[in-house]
Amino acid sequence: MQRYFVDTVEKDMDHFIISGENARHISKVMRMTAGEEIIVVHDNVAYVCEIIELDQDVRVKKTGTTIPSPEMPVQVDIACGLPKGDKLELIAQKATELGMHALIPFAAERSIVKWDDKKAKKNQERLQKISQEAAEQSHRTYVPDVVQPISFKQLVQTFSNYDAVYIADEEDAKLANRTTFKQKLQSLNKENTPRILCIFGPEGGISRHESAVFLEAGAQTMSLGPRILRAETAPLYALSAISYEFE
Structure with a gap:
């Protein structure tokens, strides 16, 4: 599953906006479509998200599943x-x-x-x-x-x-x-x-x-x-x- 780091989260805290090179990678390189899932990392937490809309930017929604952090305890x-x-x-x-x-x-x-x-x-x-x-x-x-x-x-x-x-x-x-x-x-x-x-x-x-x-x-x-x-x-x-x- 593709993974992307994002800085922009919508006010409801359930949706993310992916822009720039990552958005182009999703739509043009990976040719993903609405309904497919990706992993979005925001504020050091990895969320499984569903793609909702693809345009110049990509809008995704949390599925409710998070992935355990692999970071070192140091x-x-x-x-x-x-x-x-x-x-x-x-x-x-x-x-x-x-x-x-x-x-x-x-x-x-x-x-x-x-x-x-x-x-x-x-x-x-x-x-x-x-x-x-x-x-x-x-x-x-x-x-x-x-x-x-x-x-x-x-x-x-x-x-x-x-x-x-x-x-x-x-x-x-x-x-x-x-x-x-x-x-x-x-x-x-x-x-x-x-x-x-x-x-x-x-x-x-x-x-x-x-x-x-x-x-x-x-x-x-x-x-x-x-x-x-x-x-x-x-x-x-x-x-x-x-x-x-x-x-």
Whole structure:
């Protein structure tokens, strides 16, 4: 059954209006007709709906059936030092499938890529669209928020919003007596929904200066095993480990 995220609900709260690309997809691509059912996600709840009218917009009505949420019992934000090429697109797509709550690109000391204001807005919009499509494909009820790149200092200022902040430091992977990521996750209070920030560097990793500042601000290192992972692989590894521990 096709799934669409919508923002517009009618006053009776039983009908939704689907517009734009989603409406065109329903009528022109899928060639659906009145009476067929789709899943509409509004305000993080998935409803089974019946198509009532198809025109420039599509009007649907709730059938009374909702679908259980597949969201993780933990909010995981992923902060990535700006990498080269299309790696951030891969992270946005796959991390959304794995349960990411938000994607926060930041200008790391070792980031070769630089985004000006015009490029930042355009890239952010593209990444947000990729994330929404991945959320629909993976049957999520929440679309991760992809923010415009922030500075290293701005990232540190967000630490107070989280129950735990972890950094992926490749130097930690070389230690024989490192504390495993599993042990650190098990120490979190699972009664409430923990908020976690995981920070990853670009190609070349997190600099020694960045690591020192992060740790002084309250972050902890997370060991992702003894192998050195690529910039686009490490966030997916971490999300998989968190999912295994919490789900």
